[in-house]
Amino acid sequence: MTLTRRLALAMGASLLALATTAQAQDALRVGAYPANPPWQNQNEDGTFEGFEVDIVTEIASRMGRTVEIQPYDFRALFVATASGRADMVISSLTITDERLEAQSFTQPYVEGALGIGTREGAGIDSLDDLNGKVVGAIATSFGETYLKEHEADAGYAELRSYDTVANMLTDLQNGRIEAVVNDEVGLRYAFQQMQGLTVGGAIQTGELFAMMMPKDSPLLEEVNGHISDMKSDGTMARLYESWLGAAPAEGSVTVTPMPVPTSASGN
Missing domain, CATH: 3.40.190.10 (Periplasmic binding protein-like II)
Structure with a gap:
């Protein structure tokens, strides 16, 4: 093999490695409890589907990123964000004042019971x-x-x-x-x-479902902004109706843009 050929192959391998690294950096790392339909569910082939899966996929698209969803036990979700292994986690998670002490949450998009x-x-x-x-x-x-x-x-x-x-x-x-x-x-x-x-x-508890992120994540405001846009342009309502079988109520948290919450009330 000539020196030129070896250099070309080496350069190609380096470029491939750089591309792979860049692709991994672009991925939004999402943790999810894998058996929680209709919010999210992992199919036999390993893919995830559900209301919150569609939300994070849409957010990633608007950020110009891909999305990688990894399964976690419910309790491990909190470790995943606290340790920085996940950029965010989904699983019909309720905003609570206790959780806000160690984690950050996006604005809510569902009022649960x-x-x-x-x-x-x-x-x-x-x-x-x-x-x-x-x-x-x-x-x-x-x-x-x-x-x-x-x-x-x-x-x-x-x-x-x-x-x-x-x-x-x-x-x-x-x-x-x-x-x-x-x-x-x-x-x-x-x-x-x-x-x-x-x-x-x-x-009826008035609990509010949102995405949990590492405390004071640098991505928090951007993600929250995309959620507001999805509420304003009708995307959130469309996804809600698709998975929950009914249109969200007028004036509900599903269609009302909100700031990043500082308390369990979502305000």
């Missing part, structure tokens, strides 16, 4: 009906925090923490627990594929 999942005919329709019952929730989730804060009102016999929604709902279906408290939309979606389970009632 907690659903009480039970077996059909259980007669568990409200927080009061959890009295004396064995109840399940996802560890460190807003649902678990809410139940702990309202233990005196609920009067449940035991609160069991789960790492995955699948395990929690399997235990509910098999009678190992009597009720679960989790995101209402997610429960209704899951119960379409699970016989014998229903959402007995909803707890």
Whole structure:
């Protein structure tokens, strides 16, 4: 091989390495709990789909970047942003004052509620009906925090923490627990594929769903600005209706541009 040929090959390899590095730097690193439809769900081929997946994909496009979504256990999502391994995480995450101490959040795009999942005919329709019952929730989730804060009102016999929604709902279906408290939309979606389970009632908490990012991330204001633009130009409403089956309410957080929140109220 001639010297010229070797130099050409070496230069080509260097350019390829630089291109690969540049491509990796352009990627928006997103962490997601992989089994949380319709917000996000990882398919058998490893791809993600869902309402929040479409949101981050659109944001990345408007930033001129690609998106790389990696699966994490729910509790690991908080470590991913705190350690800088993820630029943002999605998973119908509720803004709380406690979380804002260590993380940053974008403006909210959904006002959520907690659903009480039970077996059909259980007669568990409200927080009061959890009295004396064995109840399940996802560890460190807003649902678990809410139940702990309202233990005196609920009067449940035991609160069991789960790492995955699948395990929690399997235990509910098999009678190992009597009720679960989790995101209402997610429960209704899951119960379409699970016989014998229903959402007995909803707890209106006023919780606001948003994307979580590392504390004071340099990308925060830019990402928040794109969310505002998506609300203003109708993109957010279109995605919401596509995944949740109804148009968002007029004046709701789904269509109202907001600043980066400094408190759990979203203000």
